[in-house]
Amino acid sequence: xxxxLCFLSILxxxxxxxxxxxxxxxxxxxxxxxxxxxxCANLINTYNGTKYFDIEQVIVYPEESGLxxxxxxxxxxxxxxxxxxxxxxxxLNVYKxxxxxxxxxxxxxxxxxxxxxxxxxxxxxxxxLQTFDDLEIHICKDAKCDQQKTVFVVDExxxxxxxxxxxxxxEGYANDVILDFNGGVAKLPTYEKGEYEVMVSVSxxxxxxxxLTMRYKVIENLPMIEKKHGIKDGICDRINDGVCDPxxxxxxxxxxxxxxxxxxxxxxxxxxxxILACSMLLIFLKLKKRKTQIYxxxxxxxx
Numbered sequence: 001x002x003x004x005l006c007f008l009s010i011l012x013x014x015x016x017x018x019x020x021x022x023x024x025x026x027x028x029x030x031x032x033x034x035x036x037x038x039x040c041a042n043l044i045n046t047y048n049g050t051k052y053f054d055i056e057q058v059i060v061y062p063e064e065s066g067l068x069x070x071x072x073x074x075x076x077x078x079x080x081x082x083x084x085x086x087x088x089x090x091x092l093n094v095y096k097x098x099x100x101x102x103x104x105x106x107x108x109x110x111x112x113x114x115x116x117x118x119x120x121x122x123x124x125x126x127x128x129l130q131t132f133d134d135l136e137i138h139i140c141k142d143a144k145c146d147q148q149k150t151v152f153v154v155d156e157x158x159x160x161x162x163x164x165x166x167x168x169x170x171e172g173y174a175n176d177v178i179l180d181f182n183g184g185v186a187k188l189p190t191y192e193k194g195e196y197e198v199m200v201s202v203s204x205x206x207x208x209x210x211x212l213t214m215r216y217k218v219i220e221n222l223p224m225i226e227k228k229h230g231i232k233d234g235i236c237d238r239i240n241d242g243v244c245d246p247x248x249x250x251x252x253x254x255x256x257x258x259x260x261x262x263x264x265x266x267x268x269x270x271x272x273x274x275i276l277a278c279s280m281l282l283i284f285l286k287l288k289k290r291k292t293q294i295y296x297x298x299x300x301x302x303x
Contacts, residue, residue, distance in 0.1 A: 019047045020109045022119040025086070027105075030124045030205070033096040039089030041107045041119055045079035053077050054110040057089050062101030098127030100206060129208040134164030137200050139216045143185050149235050149247075150216045158188040158216065160198050168204030193218045 023042040031037055039059070045051055057072040077085050087107060102124050109117040138161045141147045145161040152158045162170055162184040172179035172186060174196045179186035188198065196218065201211040236248040244256040 019051060019111060020044065020053060020117045021046050022107060022109060022117045024119060024121045027121060027123050030126060031094050032126045033094055033098075033129065035094045037092040037094065037123065037125075039092060039105045039121075041087045041089070041121075042084060043077060043079070043087050043109065044084045045081055048081055050078065050080050051111070053079065053116070054113075055087055056108040056110065057087070058106045059090075059092070060104040060106065062099055062103065064101060065099035067099070094125055094127065096128055098125055100125060100127045126206050130206055131208050132164060132166060132168070132202055132210045135202060135210055135212060136163040137161065137198065137212050137214050138163065139188070139198065139214055143187075145185075147236060150214075151235055152190050152216065152218050153221055154190060154193055154218055156190050156218075158190050158218075159185055160188055160200065160214070161185050162200055162202065165202045166204060166207065168202045168207060170200060170202055172198065172200040174198050188216065190218045193220050 021044040023044070025038065025040040025042065027037070027039075028035075039057075043053065043055070045053075053076065055075045055077060057074075059070040059072070061067040061070070072089060075087070077087070079085055089105060089107075102122055105121045105123065107119040107121075108115055138145050138148050139150055140159050140161055141149050141152075141157065143159050143161075145159065160172065160174075160179065162172075162181070165184055170181040170184065170186075172181060174188050177189045179188070179198075179200075188196070194217075196216050198214045198216065199211060200213075201209060203209045248256060
């Protein structure tokens with residue numbers, strides 16, 4: 001888009017002006033926070049004699065920014081036939097607080113107040129960056145990530161799933177192995193035993209890049225010992241054995257849900273006991289007060 005507009009600007013210069021030719025300096029299409037944009041243009045005198053040119057430059061901000069047009073100080077340039085000069089604009093530093101959108105650098109060449117040539121160069125700034133607040137990675141036994149685990153046997157299927165990446169670009173490594181992501185999921189290498197570190201980086205225009213890491217382990221084979229359930233060993237058992245496995249999410253181990261239900265029942269039980277005790281105490285105090293009042297009337301006690 002930028003190249004097409006620049007081409008049209010040059011074409012207009014050739015067809016509409018016999019005195020000057022404007023060419024844009026090289027610009028990128030998109031800039032982000034930390035970049036410096038060098039705004040300038042090249043002016044060529046196409047007149048067959050020395051000529052003075054008045055130069056006006058402005059920067060137009062995106063409409064939604066609400067900022068006025070930035071007018072740069074006017075200059076005058078004297079050029080001999082076919083001489084070329086650089087019209088220096090400004091070095092525009094891009095900050096995170098700048099409004100995201102399309103900006104325009106406009107240069108006008110005038111002769112005695114008459115406009116000879118105009119150059120319009122658009123460029124896009126990604127200023128205030130959004131963040132991947134919900135970005136997570138999970139290491140799982142299957143591509144759907146129904147079961148999470150971090151210990152695998154050699155050649156066992158293992159996957160990493162990226163959640164909350166906002167349809168951005170994903171790059172990832174497991175140690176030195178490049179991961180091939182499809183829909184936020186990539187298969188992990190398990191062909192050799194050892195410890196692996198998964199590093200996932202997510203990028204998207206308008207977002208601040210974010211990187212997450214996670215580890216998993218590949219072993220030769222499962223230890224030939226009796227499996228102890230309900231201990232933290234990196235494996236979610238997902239069995240109904242009466243013990244809540246700390247490696248499982250509550251929805252994956254039915255025992256965890258039962259444990260939570262038992263806690264709620266216990267809390268309700270003790271709450272009812274406290275309410276009942278308080279009720280009995282109130283009844284006792286009322287009866288005692290009533291008895292005292294009756295006793296006081298019979299013997300004309302005054303309080």
